[in-house]
Structures are given as structure tokens and as C-alpha cells.
Amino acid sequence: MTAQRQERYVWRPGIAVITLLAVFCAAYNDVASGAATTERIITNRFSGLAIEGFDPVAYFVDGRSVLGLPEFEAWEEGVVWRFHNEGNRASFLAHPEIYGPQFGGYDPVDIARGVAVAGNPRFWLIAGERLYLFGFEANRAAFAADPKGFIGKAQARWPSLKRQLAQ
Numbered sequence: 001m002t003a004q005r006q007e008r009y010v011w012r013p014g015i016a017v018i019t020l021l022a023v024f025c026a027a028y029n030d031v032a033s034g035a036a037t038t039e040r041i042i043t044n045r046f047s048g049l050a051i052e053g054f055d056p057v058a059y060f061v062d063g064r065s066v067l068g069l070p071e072f073e074a075w076e077e078g079v080v081w082r083f084h085n086e087g088n089r090a091s092f093l094a095h096p097e098i099y100g101p102q103f104g105g106y107d108p109v110d111i112a113r114g115v116a117v118a119g120n121p122r123f124w125l126i127a128g129e130r131l132y133l134f135g136f137e138a139n140r141a142a143f144a145a146d147p148k149g150f151i152g153k154a155q156a157r158w159p160s161l162k163r164q165l166a167q
Contacts, residue, residue, distance in 0.1 A: 039104070039165060040077070040078075040104045040162060040165050041077055041078070041079050041100075041101075041104040041105055042101075042104060042105030042106065042118045042119060042133070043079045048079065048080050049079070049080050049081075049082060050077075050079040050080060050081045050082075050105070051081075051101060051105050051119075051121045051133065052121050053067055053068050053082045054066065054067055054068060054082070054121040055067070055068040055082060055083045055084045055088050056081065056092060056099045056100055056101060056131060057083060057084075057088035057089075057091050057092050057099045058083075058084050058088060059124055059126060059131050060099065060126065060131070061088065062084075065121055065122055065124060066084045067082070067084075068081070068082025068083045068084055068088075069082060069083070069084060069085075070082065072084065072085060072086055072088070072089045073089075074089050074092065074093055076092070076093065076096050076100075077096065077100070098129070098130070099131065100131070101119065101124075101131045101132065101133045102130050102131060102132050103132075103154060103158055104162075104165075105118065105119045105121075105133045106118060106119055106133075106161075107119045107133065107134045107135040107136075107139055108132050108134075108143060108150050108151065108154040109134065109139035109142055109143050109150055109154075110135060110139065111153075111154040111157055111158055111161060112150050112153035112154040112157060114157050114161070115161075116161050116164070116165055117135045118135060119132070119133025119134050119135055120133060120134065120135055120136075121133055123135070123136065123137055123139075123140050124140070125140055125143060125144060125147075127143070127144075127147040127151070128147065128151070
């Protein structure tokens with residue numbers, strides 16, 4: 001075998017390994033991006049924290065968004081929640097249905113449209129003694145103008161969207 005032919009054979013296994021690695025990475029990215037959109041509660045896929053680590057009780061108690069602390073964590077509904085203090089943690093554990101964001105933290109305006117878009121913990125509103133997170137400030141403003149209308153439409157569409165998110 002000539003030297004040129006030997007060089008060609010050396011590169012073929014290397015090319016095959018690189019190709020397999022590229023296919024694996026592409027498949028992994030598809031799975032990872034799917035995981036971010038198949039959650040019933042908005043969760044940071046890197047940290048595992050619900051609503052980006054913000055304290056859901058602080059919206060009610062302090063009237064503002066407050067980051068929770070690692071020493072005050074709780075596991076509820078399959079995700080880790082953080083709280084600013086032990087009192088907030090205890091309140092949440094006693095009544096997660098009240099203090100947790102409605103629709104799993106998805107934007108209720110988009111839910112009403114039939115689309116699950118993650119809410120941002122910095123764009124929030126309390127309506128009817130429940131916490132709602134929004135993807136955009138414009139959605140928060142629209143919701144504030146007609147909360148009952150959006151809540152009714154979102155509640156009608158949420159069961160179907162929730163089933164899709166669970167798949």
C-alpha cells in the first residue's frame with residue numbers, strides 16, 4: 001500500500017467519529033430544548049429552580065419580586081422552590097395552590113391564545129388573590145385591563161395545554 005493510500009485510511013475512522021459526535025450533539029440539543037418546553041411548572045433547566053429562584057410568597061407579603069435563598073428551599077410538585085425566609089417557606093408548603101403562580105408560571109395571556117409561553121418572574125400581577133407571571137410587559141398591561149376575561153379563556157385552554165406539556 002502506498003503512503004498516500006495509508007493516509008486516506010487513517011482519516012476515515014476520524015471522520016466517522018466526528019460525524020457520530022455531531023449527530024449525538026444534534027440529538028442531545030433536540031432533547032434538551034424539548035425538556036425546557038415540556039414542564040408543567042416553569043423551571044430553570046440548569047439550576048432546577050422553579051420560577052428562576054424567586055420567592056412566590058414574597059409577591060404577596062412584600063409586594064415585589066424577591067430572590068429566594070438556598071437555605072430556605074422546598075421540594076413541591078417535582079421542582080425546587082426558594083424562599084426569602086422560613087415563614088414564607090412554611091406558608092407556601094401549607095398552601096402551594098394559593099402562593100404558586102397560576103398556570104405553572106406560564107403567561108395567562110398566551111395561554112388564553114392557546115400557546116404556552118414561559119412567564120418572567122419580574123413581570124407579575126396579583127389578581128383575585130392569585131399570582132400570575134407574564135412573558136412581556138405588554139401582556140401584563142392587557143391582562144390588567146381585563147383579568148376576568150383572560151382568566152376565563154386561559155382556564156378553558158389550560159387543561160389541553162397542560163396535557164401537551166406533560167408529554
